[in-house]
Amino acid sequence: MIARVALRDRTAFSALYDATSAKLFGVCLRVLNNRSEAEEVLQEVYIRIWHKADSYAVTGHSPMTWLITVARNLAIDRLRQRKAPMRDIDDVVDLADDRPGPETVAMARSEQAQVVACMNELPADRADAVRRVYLGGETYTELADRYGVPLNTMRTWLRRSLQKLKECLTR
Template sequence: MTTPADIEAMIARVALRDTSAFSDLYDATSAKLFGVCLRVLKDRAEAEDALQEVYIRVWRKADRYAVTGHSPMTWLITVARNLAIDRLRSRRQPRGQMDEAAEIRDDRPGPEEAALASSERAAIKACLETLDTDRAEAVRRAYLEGETYADLAHRFDVPLNTMRTWLRRSLLKLKDCLTR
């Protein structure tokens, strides 16, 4: 079971150019980061290329990671997401062909999008609160922090198939709650 503290320690060792730690970090986080790249790029080959770039960037910038109390997966996911978005943008419009309006465009969400996102966050939070505490925690750890099913099964001391069932049923309950 890989904890956030374990991932922080791996990143710290990667900053010292520890190749073993880099390999461990890849093994512990690549599935989640590949999912992030794939979700943005919607192309498996391009997501694989992006994932490789993510780990090159992590290798080069691990010394810039600062322990802030947030999950280290948040930093890794941000690196992956930003890199995938950069690739998506470069794919859409070749460099040198940007018009002036595109250069000054503000990509931040507008008031309507921000209000909608806030409302969606509140709805998700309310629906998570309808789940049993351990189920809600398992969902958060699996889908927000990137823990594997095996890690969660170990953490909650249940068989792996039970954890899969917990997560599947919890997601179905969340879907029902969110569609009401």
């Protein structure tokens, strides 16, 4: 039938379509997982077969293998088009700098200096406890054991230290 299609035999083409369309549609559907796209690709497959039937060469493989290969390749091409749409160069290369600007850096340094100054106003053991619990992740119990004070005393230290830091930072 493929040889007759190469000679532009419409009857042979119709017979080829009837004999193979279900199988080739299944190949397209399996690759694309979308019925309408599979139908469109199947149409492209038969257009390709009509135009390229003369390029089919008997190589020991069945003619159906050639037809399936045509269908599979066109379906994969469609899948690639779907996954990788053309993008503008501005979309591909992001030239924006996400790093903070000089003003933000200066403000952060100023705030950092203010926090350090306020921490220095606390007694050394209280400042150390605040650092350990909020920056180091130690628990209140671990801090109470470290400083040899009851758990409720450690809670009071931390609460009062945070209040003093808040007052200092609002000055």
